[in-house]
Structures are given as C-alpha cells and as structure tokens.
Amino acid sequence: MGGGDAHPLSQNTGREPAWSIEKKMSLKSERRGIHVDQSELLCKKGCGYYGNPAWQGFCSKCWREEYHKARQRQIQEDWELAERLQREEEEAFASSQSSQGAQSLTFSKFEEKKTNEKTRKVTTVKKFFSASSRAGSKKEIQEAKAPSPSINRQTSIETDRVTKEFIDFLKTFHKTGQEVYKQTKMFLEAMPYKRDLSIEEQSECTQDFYQNVAERLQTRGKVPPEKVEKMMDQIEKHIMTRLYKFVFCPETTDDEKKDLAIQKRIRALHWVTPQMLCVPVNEEIPEVSDMVVKAITDIIEMDSKRVPRDKLACITRCSKHIFNAIKITKNEPASADDFLPTLIYIVLKGNPPRLQSNIQYITRFCNPSRLMTGEDGYYFTNLCCAVAFIEKLDAQSLNLSQEDFDRYMSGQTSPRKQESESWSPEACLGVKQMYKNLDLLSQLNERQERIMTEAKKLEKDLIDWTDGIAKEVQDIVEKYPLEIKPPNQPLAAIDSENVENDKLPPPLQPQVYAG
Amino acid sequence: MAAAGGGAAAAAGRAYSFKVVLLGEGCVGKTSLVLRYCENKFNDKHITTLQASFLTKKLNIGGKRVNLAIWDTAGQERFHALGPIYYRDSNGAILVYDVTDEDSFQKVKNWVKELRKMLGNEICLCIVGNKIDLEKERHVSIQEAESYAESVGAKHYHTSAKQNKGIEELFLDLCKRMIETAQVDERAKGNGSSQAGAARRGVQIIDDEPQAQSGSGGCCSSG
Numbered sequence: 001m002g003g004g005d006a007h008p009l010s011q012n013t014g015r016e017p018a019w020s021i022e023k024k025m026s027l028k029s030e031r032r033g034i035h036v037d038q039s040e041l042l043c044k045k046g047c048g049y050y051g052n053p054a055w056q057g058f059c060s061k062c063w064r065e066e067y068h069k070a071r072q073r074q075i076q077e078d079w080e081l082a083e084r085l086q087r088e089e090e091e092a093f094a095s096s097q098s099s100q101g102a103q104s105l106t107f108s109k110f111e112e113k114k115t116n117e118k119t120r121k122v123t124t125v126k127k128f129f130s131a132s133s134r135a136g137s138k139k140e141i142q143e144a145k146a147p148s149p150s151i152n153r154q155t156s157i158e159t160d161r162v163t164k165e166f167i168d169f170l171k172t173f174h175k176t177g178q179e180v181y182k183q184t185k186m187f188l189e190a191m192p193y194k195r196d197l198s199i200e201e202q203s204e205c206t207q208d209f210y211q212n213v214a215e216r217l218q219t220r221g222k223v224p225p226e227k228v229e230k231m232m233d234q235i236e237k238h239i240m241t242r243l244y245k246f247v248f249c250p251e252t253t254d255d256e257k258k259d260l261a262i263q264k265r266i267r268a269l270h271w272v273t274p275q276m277l278c279v280p281v282n283e284e285i286p287e288v289s290d291m292v293v294k295a296i297t298d299i300i301e302m303d304s305k306r307v308p309r310d311k312l313a314c315i316t317r318c319s320k321h322i323f324n325a326i327k328i329t330k331n332e333p334a335s336a337d338d339f340l341p342t343l344i345y346i347v348l349k350g351n352p353p354r355l356q357s358n359i360q361y362i363t364r365f366c367n368p369s370r371l372m373t374g375e376d377g378y379y380f381t382n383l384c385c386a387v388a389f390i391e392k393l394d395a396q397s398l399n400l401s402q403e404d405f406d407r408y409m410s411g412q413t414s415p416r417k418q419e420s421e422s423w424s425p426e427a428c429l430g431v432k433q434m435y436k437n438l439d440l441l442s443q444l445n446e447r448q449e450r451i452m453t454e455a456k457k458l459e460k461d462l463i464d465w466t467d468g469i470a471k472e473v474q475d476i477v478e479k480y481p482l483e484i485k486p487p488n489q490p491l492a493a494i495d496s497e498n499v500e501n502d503k504l505p506p507p508l509q510p511q512v513y514a515g
Numbered sequence: 516m517a518a519a520g521g522g523a524a525a526a527a528g529r530a531y532s533f534k535v536v537l538l539g540e541g542c543v544g545k546t547s548l549v550l551r552y553c554e555n556k557f558n559d560k561h562i563t564t565l566q567a568s569f570l571t572k573k574l575n576i577g578g579k580r581v582n583l584a585i586w587d588t589a590g591q592e593r594f595h596a597l598g599p600i601y602y603r604d605s606n607g608a609i610l611v612y613d614v615t616d617e618d619s620f621q622k623v624k625n626w627v628k629e630l631r632k633m634l635g636n637e638i639c640l641c642i643v644g645n646k647i648d649l650e651k652e653r654h655v656s657i658q659e660a661e662s663y664a665e666s667v668g669a670k671h672y673h674t675s676a677k678q679n680k681g682i683e684e685l686f687l688d689l690c691k692r693m694i695e696t697a698q699v700d701e702r703a704k705g706n707g708s709s710q711a712g713a714a715r716r717g718v719q720i721i722d723d724e725p726q727a728q729s730g731s732g733g734c735c736s737s738g
Contacts, residue, residue: 225529278591323566331560335546336537336568336587340594372604373532373584378569381586385597397593 041353049256050354060251075192082189159241166238173231176221183213184235188242199250203364206243210236210367229369236367237307244306247365249357258356265390266351271408271415276398277341281322282329291325296350303353308366311358312376319379322346336382344386359384414438530580533693536602538626539611540619541590544645547676548611549585552686557677574690581690590622598626599633606693607639609685612660614644614673615652620660627667637700639692640669641685648675 043051043059055063166184170177187209194202214232217223223231249255274281283289298318305311322342326334334342347355362371362380371377389397395405407413539545546567547557553570556562564570568587573580588594588601602608610626612619623642630638642664644655657673664671670688674681 320565327565333546333550333562333564333567335566336589337541337546337591339566339568340589340597341591373534373582375569375571375584378584378586381600385589385594385600388597388600389594392596399593 048260050259054245060249060256064251079192082185086185086189162238162241166234169231169234173221173223176217176223179221180213180217180231180235183209183216184238188239191243191246195246199247199253199364202247206239206365207368209239214369232367232369233309236309236365240307240365243365248306248361249354253360255357255360259354262355262387262391263351263353266348268409269348269390269393272345272348272398273415274345276400276415277345279341279345280330280334280338281325281342281345285328288325288328291321291328292346292349295319295321295325295346299346299350299352302358308362309370309376311362312366312370312380315379315383316376318346319343319382340382340385340389343382344389347383347386347390355387359387530582531694531697532582532584533606533690533697534584534586534604535607535609535689535693536605537585537587537609537611538598538602538623539590539609540613540616540622543590543611543613543616543619544676545587545590545611548609548643548645548674548682549587551676551679552682553585555679557679572686574687576687576690576694579694581694583686583690595625598629602630602634602638605634605638606696607641607689609641609643609689610669611643611645612655613646614655615646615649617654620644620655624663627669631667636668637696639689639696640667641672641689642669643672643674643685645674645676647673647680648677 041050043049043062044057045059045062047059047062049059049061051057051059052063058066167181170181173180191202191205194205197205210232213235214228217228217231218225249259274283281288281292283292295318298314298321302311302314302318305314319339322339323334326338326342330338352358359380371380395402398405400408404415408415537545537549549570550562550564550567551557553572554562554564570585570587572583572585574583575581586601586605588598608626608630610623612623627640627642630640642660644657644660661671670692672681672685672688674685676682
C-alpha cells in the first residue's frame, strides 16, 4: 500500500496518495453493500447467533460483554453533550423571545454550535486514539477499546446527518417545528432511563409519544393531515435512528432465538418447490426471474435499515417486484391468492437475516397509523402471514403425503430429482448431469449399503462359525473327558523290565576263545 | 396519524379511515369484485393496475369523507389459519361466495364464525353472493343465504362483477354502517381518546391463541 509513487492511481490524481483513495472506496462499498454472505452475518465470536455490522460483527450479547464499558462512557458523553445543547438552545430561545421574528436565525445559530460540538467530539476521539496507541504496555486494553470509538464515530456521523435533516425539515414549520424539536428531545432524553423496562413497555412509551405529538400537531399546531404524516415520518426517522441500537433485538427478549429458529426452519425447507406452493410465477421467463431476484434482494436489505419506515419500504419494494413477476407471467393484476404464495416462496428462497427481530422491531416502534391502514401495512401483514405459514407448514399445506414430507424433511430424497424429467426437459446440461450424478450417487449409496449389510452378515457368520467350532470342541471334550489314569499294566511291564534290568545278569558278552 | 385505528377519526373535518377485509374461496370472484368497484373494469386486457390485493377508494358520504382500504386475503384452504392476522383491527368484512358453488357458501359460514369470535360485534359483516349473471346454475338458495345472514347479524347482497350489478350499493351500504359503528363507538368512549389508545397497536403475530380458537371452530386446516 505504501508504494504510492509506483501506483498508477496516485499519478492520475496527483495529490492524493493511492492508499487513501483505496481506503475511501472500501469504506464506501462497505457502507453501501448488502451483506448476504452467511459467514459474515454470524457473530465473530462463533457463538452461533447473528452478528451485526453495527456491532463490529458481534452478536448483541458478545458485543455487550466486549464493549460495555466503552459504550457506557459514550452514553455519558452523549448525555453531557445533550445537556449542553439543551442549555444553549434555551439561551438561544430566550434571546429569540426578546427579539421576535428571528426564529430561523435561532436555528442556524443552534446548528453552528452543534457543528462546533461535533468537531470537538471528533478531536476528543482522536485524542483518545493517540493516547491509547502511545501506551504500548497496555496493548490488550487498546485492542479492546479501539474499534468501539470508531464505530461510535461512524454511527454518530449518521445520527448527526439525520439530526441535521430533521432540523432542516423542522425549520419549515417555524414555531411548531421548534416545539416538536423540544418534545422529541425530551423523549430521547427520557428513554435511556427506561432501558431497564421491558421492551414492550419501551414500545408503549414510543407509541404514546407518537400519538401525543400527532394529536398536538393537529389540535394545537393546526397542521393539515398530510403534513402531520410527513412530520411523523421525520420524527420516527430521527428518534429511531438514535434508539435503534438499544431496542433492536434486545437481549431481554428471545427475538434472537426466534431468528435462529426461523432461519433453521427455512433451511430445512430448502426442498420446497414453486409448484408445491402453487406459485403463479414462471421463472423461465428472464424478466420474471429478474424480478424474483430483485424481490429477494429487497427483502434481505430490510435488515440493513435502521428506521422502521425504511424497513417497511423494503418490504413494499419487494412486494412490487412480486406483483410485476405475477403480472408478466399471468398478464392480469395479482390478487392475494397469487401474492401470498409468491411472497412465501421469496422468503423461503431468500432466508432474510434476523426476520423475527425485524418484524418485532417494526411492530413495536413503527408509527401505528402507517402499519394499520396503509399499503405498507398490508404488505407487512402479508410478510407476517408468510412467516406464520412457514412456521406451521406441514405435509397438508403443500399437498404432500406425510411420508413424502418426512422424507424430504429428513433429506433422504429431494423432490427436484423426481421432477427433473417431468418439469424441466430443457434444463441446462449441467443440471441434467448433476441429476445423473445424483442418481449414480444414490445407486452407489444403495450398493454400499448392501455391501455393508453383507459384510456385517459375513462377520456374524464368521463369529457364529468360530463359536460353533468352539462349542463342538467343548462338547467333545465334555463327552470324552481327559482322564489321567494310573500307568497301564502292559506299559508298566515294559518299564519294569527296564527297572529290573540291574537285577538281571549282565548280558552275555561275546567272548573270544582261543582255540 | 390522520386517523388512528380506523374508526377513531371523527372530529371536525377529519376523514374516516376504514379497513375492510375481503374473504372468500379462490374463484368466487373477489378480485373481479374489487377491480370492478375501484377501476370499473372486468376481465379487461387493458387493466393497468399492477395488483388487486390492496386497493383504496376515497368516498364522500353525506359530507363525511371516507378513506376505504380494501385488503384482499388469500382464499386457499391452506392459508385458512392465517385469517386472524389479516382481519385484525378491520372495521368491515366482505365475505364472498359463488352462487353456483355450495361449497364456497359453507366456507363463508366458517369465516363468519371466526370473525365473530375474534372481533365480536365491532365488525360490520357483508355476505355477498357473486356471479348472479349465472342465475340458471344457482346452487345456493336465496332464502337460505338471506336467512343465514340475518341470523348472524350480517347483511346479504347479490352482485355480478361481470354485469356490474349491486357492487356500488354493497360498498356504499357498508361504509354507512361502518360510520354508524364508529360514531356509536366514539360517543360511548368519549372523545375517542381512550378508544384510540386501545386500538392503537399495530399488527402483531399471534402465536398460538388464534390457532387454537380456529381449531375449536372445527374448520382448521392443520391436521
């Protein structure tokens, strides 16, 4: 990286060294990218739960363990900053009261101060960095802390951006905008104290807040309904960007467990075909398969958004792509009878990350008016239905026999194999070859199993045989027991002959007689 | 929050927002019915709408503005158990059957039972016999259907999406009834603030409860 002179990029741009451009590019793609790779989604610690890029790839639990302290400090800092801002704003408000009609000026002033604060904050973060890097002896501590401020900085950049947009938006409402800002700030300040409450209670607080603000806008601010809706969207965006990391998939709930359960379930159902679900979409048409891919991308992208409304927008986009796919296939507007099965198919195919957490988060923290009557709400309800269907799916719901269902679930056979002849005669050669190979493999498997059983039988035969022989021998031994009898008479006679040898006269020796 | 929880709109100048679910077996003509109502088209090759599963219509009834959101539901038997997720918080339900199909009328009866169990009397029910242009092949007697509707506190209508008969009346009538229900509600609960609080919560996934209930209704698809 360091060889800036030799690098062509550095020559082209002249001033900037190559590595900085590369770094920027990688940062950009990192932020924009949709994380689809499973391994990237899992917690870095390998605990099996999902990780989150916002948590440096850890799951909520591991993240909390690792960076609890650093975060506490950050919260403290934020808190102090908020207090300071509050004081400044009040001062500004007081001065604007004295000189009426200078409200927009107040805002810009306030903004100026805010940017000052921001730069101050960044410098302290830098200081923090350099200080820790100098302390060479505390290497471990540095490693544990270093990623935390960088993340905080990244998220704070985003929240700052959102805050700026929010303020810009509120400016157009003059005095009402200011009041809304105050209410929002009060709410955000109160929320950290409610972190010990259950997530349902926190959700309740948020919903109450939405309702109060909307009512005030309508009755006191006399804001027309369309504008109230816009305002509510902005408020939701502002507060949920800040609250996201505390209330998305909190560890006090079993959201994470449910995420894993549905993920496993969808994996186990990989064999479900569009035909089983009666999906009215023909993926052989290139445009249709294009739409299907887009729909899957959208539903996966949902997880990367922080604001409930943005998540809903992903679901809506996904649904629109599904409708397009149906329209191209059937050439008529899609009804719910067409839509739901297709959505189920898309969810099964996409296996969107942290599905349950996302659904819970939207249910708890989305502005309710959007969720209950609007178009987004309809698609969201359908997604809930799809998830419920997948959870409860059984043989009957796919028009399969229980035996087939069990066999597919256990992975013994795949329905695709049987269908390869009937469904896709013009499937590409590779797929055909694959099915052929699969057939061969299953045949091989059968033969191997046969061999195994034969071998087992042989083994058993051998054992039986040796056992049989042993038993026979045993029988014979029992039948003809080995008795040590006293020496036999005739034998003894022979022996005694020898015993009494010495008593005998010496054998005749041939003697030579002369004569 | 233009109108929290549908019925709780009311006060001066604000519009009512109603959610109406459309229930009925496949092939009874649910889609044709709404497309006829919202687009005034039937089996038209030139229908430009992308989908007919979520449609809206703005009405003005006696000076009262009404935003109608019509939610189509999947009618296949396999999705029957998902019903409660769909019709939560709805103000009205249109239950469609095919006058030539006795089975589809039986399905309507199942839904009525479920709806009454889950939502009580808050919901306005409409039972609709569609396809009266096929009068000759009628298999569901008018008397039976109408007396059944009366017995469950629902209104009965006869429609033909093909000939555009009875559809306008159906929706207009339903809207009037929903406005009445909403007004009664508001009066009963005073300013509608407490009511809004109760009806405020959004769609939630209910795990076991509705499943068990629909099971006891004797019409559950899960074996």
